[in-house]
Each structure stands twice: as C-alpha cells, then as structure tokens.
Amino acid sequence: MTAGTRGIVVGTDGSPGAAEAVRWAAAVASQRKLDLVIAHGLEVVVRLYGRGVATREVFELAQQAAEGIVAEARRVALSVDSELEVSTETVPESAAAVLVGLSRTARMVVLGASGVGALGGVVVGSAVPTVVSQAHCPVAVVRERDGTVPAKGPVVVGVDGSPNSEQAVGLAFEEASFRGAPLVAVHAWSDVTYEYVHGTAQFLPPWDYIEPEQQRLLAQRLAGRQERHPDVEVRRRLVRSNPRDALLEESEQAQLVVVGSRGRGGFKGLLLGSTSQALVRRARCPVLVVRPEPA
Structure with missing residues (x-):
C-alpha cells in the first residue's frame, strides 16, 4: 500500500x-x-x-x-x-x-x-x-457466533455524546448504509453496576424522570447523521444497564458492533472506553473500535 x-x-x-x-x-x-x-x-x-x-x-x-x-x-x-x-x-x-x-x-x-x-x-x-x-x-x-461470522442483522453503535462517540456514530451510519442494514443506536444511561450502587440506590433519580430527557439527547445526537443517510433505518434504544452489558446483549443479534475506544461524553454516566476491551473479548459478532481522530 x-x-x-x-x-x-x-x-x-x-x-x-x-x-x-x-x-x-x-x-x-x-x-x-x-x-x-x-x-x-x-x-x-x-x-x-x-x-x-x-x-x-x-x-x-x-x-x-x-x-x-x-x-x-x-x-x-x-x-x-x-x-x-x-x-x-x-x-x-x-x-x-x-x-x-x-x-x-x-x-x-x-x-x-x-x-x-x-x-x-x-x-x-x-x-x-x-x-x-x-x-x-x-x-x-x-469475532464468530456459533462457529461462523454473522453476516445478517443490524449494525449496533454505542452512543455517549463524546467526540470519539460522534466519530463512531458517523462510521456506524456508513457501515449500515453499505450493508443495507438497520442501525441500532444504544445509549446506556449509567455505567454504574449494582455492586457499586448497592446500598445507595435510593439516591438515584427515578427512571421516569430521566428517560424523556435522555431520549431527547439521543435523538439530537443522531439527527444530523440520519439526514445524511436517509436510506438507513434507525432504531434508538435507551437502557438502564451499563454499556458493556447492553452492547454485549445486542451483539447476540447484530452483524457488527461499532464503539468508540474511549470517552465519557455529554450523556451522564456512560464510559465507552471501559467497554471496548470487553467487547473485543466477548462480543458475539465483529466489533469495530473507532480510534480518536483530529476534528
């Protein structure tokens, strides 16, 4: 080359x-x-x-x-x-x-x-x-699933609002467009596990209070990309679990998971950087890790 x-x-x-x-x-x-x-x-x-x-x-x-x-x-x-x-x-x-x-x-x-x-x-x-x-x-x-590399299913992307995540979202839209696949955008509200919050869960805001604002923020993060890729069907998923568990679960049905290599961003609590290494070790489909690049 x-x-x-x-x-x-x-x-x-x-x-x-x-x-x-x-x-x-x-x-x-x-x-x-x-x-x-x-x-x-x-x-x-x-x-x-x-x-x-x-x-x-x-x-x-x-x-x-x-x-x-x-x-x-x-x-x-x-x-x-x-x-x-x-x-x-x-x-x-x-x-x-x-x-x-x-x-x-x-x-x-x-x-x-x-x-x-x-x-x-x-x-x-x-x-x-x-x-x-x-x-x-x-x-x-x-990565393989049951002995083969999956070629069907959606492209999944983890969203946290950081610059690195923005790059991952952009690449995920491109991959979904190339593959003719739907895009599942996953925002996990918190990366705090039960073990960390045990005994203090009563101090967390109610989910009904959090969800509408987080849905709005997630929609804003995707809006510009959707306009550039009108052929891509987008499904938004907001979950209460940590990003590692949410994305590993999505990998069971996906053909590709796209994630930033690091970055705590504009959405409270989500740290994709702690997730990317778990995905490349345990995901049930190929994983595309997007490295930070200059703006």
Whole structure:
C-alpha cells in the first residue's frame, strides 16, 4: 500500500480465526472498492536468529512458513473477489507493531480475535489489545457466533455524546448504509453496576424522570447523521444497564458492533472506553473500535 492510500489492512497468522478475518476484510475492501494489504509479523524467530539462538535453517524455515501463510491468505481474499487488489507484507516485527505501523495510511485494520500461528508467526489474536489502543484508524476485531461470522442483522453503535462517540456514530451510519442494514443506536444511561450502587440506590433519580430527557439527547445526537443517510433505518434504544452489558446483549443479534475506544461524553454516566476491551473479548459478532481522530 503506497503512502497516502486509505485501504484495508488485515493481519494473518495462518490460523482459522485469521482466515475468517481475511475473508471479512476482503469483503469490506471489495464492497468499498479499496485495496487490501495482508500483513504478517516474524518478530520471534528474527530476534532469536539475531541473538544466535536460532539457526539459519530455522530462520529460513520460518520465512518459508510466513510466505505460505500470506500466500494462503491471498488465495482466501481472492476467493471473495478475484479482481481485488491484494498486496502482502511480511515484516520482521511483532504483529502489533506491523499493524499499528500500517494503520497510519489505512482506512481500517482488521484482525481475528484469536489464533495459533505457524512457526515464526506472532499470534495475531495476542495483538488485539495493543492494536485497539494504539492504531491510527478504526480497528475491526472479527469475532464468530456459533462457529461462523454473522453476516445478517443490524449494525449496533454505542452512543455517549463524546467526540470519539460522534466519530463512531458517523462510521456506524456508513457501515449500515453499505450493508443495507438497520442501525441500532444504544445509549446506556449509567455505567454504574449494582455492586457499586448497592446500598445507595435510593439516591438515584427515578427512571421516569430521566428517560424523556435522555431520549431527547439521543435523538439530537443522531439527527444530523440520519439526514445524511436517509436510506438507513434507525432504531434508538435507551437502557438502564451499563454499556458493556447492553452492547454485549445486542451483539447476540447484530452483524457488527461499532464503539468508540474511549470517552465519557455529554450523556451522564456512560464510559465507552471501559467497554471496548470487553467487547473485543466477548462480543458475539465483529466489533469495530473507532480510534480518536483530529476534528
């Protein structure tokens, strides 16, 4: 991917989970007419070879394994769209470093939730927390439901009114429009769990008093986006539970959950940043984490 391009980057380690991530990323790139970059890191064997621990034969074997991994990933991508522009990157760095570096010129970085890589490969799944917290573009973590990656259902977005959440809402509308799917906008009024409020619940305002104002604020946050995407059916959901539980519940029926990586915003009590890591570990569908970008 040349400097200045905005394509899709996907990490692979040769595992079944990584293959699903490649397939998902290829479909996104094909639909949006973008190029696809398949990346693989070789940090472990390169470091061992440099320290004299691994022999040259082991290093060459690792390189051959890496070439086979990216070649198979390329085949998987082209099976989705034979005309897709696909390039590969095999870099002597960790998977996290490779993906964070490539994220500087990417539209999106995609990786599987877990995986056991071949010889010399750094397991891509282990890179998820680092990439989600350091990437320069949105990061999609492809999670399965009952052994398959869901392709039907709504796009779900967590809304909290922060600048990062505003970016997540905008991207969620785009994803819903591309996919021809409805958008479920979830605002959880409080991120305070029962354990935290036990014994003090009597001091919380009545829900009947809170709900109308929160509904109004949620509608305001979505209004401008709805005007730009009139094709997207929007469903608003205001819940009393914390955002983690609400979005995990929505992931049971969704094809994608979109969330900001951090930010306590204009709606009282909601902290999406404490939720994004739980989603990439436990959601039942792919999760798109939107990194903060300059206004």
